[in-house]
Amino acid sequence: MSGIGKKKLILPIVLLLGFILAGVGGYYYINHLLSKSIKLENIEIDDKAALKLNVFEQISKKNGITEWKLKASSATLLKDRNKALLKDVDIFFYTDQNTQVHLTAATGEFDTQTHDMTFSQQVVVQYQQYTLTSETLHYAKKMHIIRSDSEVTVDDKDSIIKADTMEIALNQDLIILKGHVEGQFSEKNQKSNLL
Template sequence: MGENFEPLPVMSISNKKKVLYPLIGALVCSLIGVGIYFYISATLNTPLTIRDIDMDSGAALKLNLLEQVSKKNGITEWKLKASSATLLKEENRAILKDVDVIFYTRENTKIYLTSDEGILNTQTHDMSFLKNVIVRHETYTLRTDQLHYDKKPHIIRSDVHVTLEDRESIIEADSMVTQLNQNKTILKGHVKGKFSEKFNIP
């Protein structure tokens, strides 16, 4: 006496899709969720690095390169470059290293200044230059230990010993002022030196 078996129902293709797609969707969502979790964890645990800017405990930030241009009434007064600039908190000052400045006179004559260090007032744009200060004019070279730039009158001045020289002459003084708009240099205090007929101080 044989037993009767009913055949198992065959799942149609459409039913397979109805079951398979939700499973695949759930698996993809799970993988995406795991990926997002590890990405957020890695981001939160890794310090944020910004190129060319370093945070400093005694300063707002430190720039590895500073370039700045100052204009007045559309006319360029100076262009500044420094290899680094440390912006001090609440002091409105930037401490500069390896300073290179081009000053412009009213006639657009260029006067070049370099120094090992500098200080820029970020509000007034007055500047001080320290250590190995060299100013190169069309007709002479000036050397001093300290030099200051006052933006409002557009002058550079030194209150310490200065030396001006060209190939044939050398002049020393206790202080000097260069009025950039007038392209005029004034020497004061124990002015002495070796002069040649060709030596020209504007």
């Protein structure tokens, strides 16, 4: 065999030996990494939660008609209670006349059996031209009403009304304000009503 033929034969053999040595070295290095015990730090365990969901969506229908559509950025289903704790709640309720009532809240509690709900922190309701705000609101599925047992403010850009309690009867497309009710109305709004 000539000198050029030997060089052509030696180069592939050297490359093959290099690949074999690299493979064996890689195998032992990875095996060494995997055999070390892994130390986990800062793990939070919620012993009350049965399941945590990053996104929660639910639709409620009665006789084929949509009553509400709920979305939340997360939900924690509790073990010992039929409750789901919601964050960043965004829900559309529908009246019998198919009017949308849009509610947002920072937190909520959803009863997984009755589908009743409680909303708190930054609760805002958009209903027709009205914006309602309250500390907490409750939804009763059986009666299909939204109610507040704490002070509520109703704003329609031209007037502001405050009441001790409030109820939105979704089946009747009606807002009922109760307790001490007071309002501020703009002159512009009063003049337009007189004409």
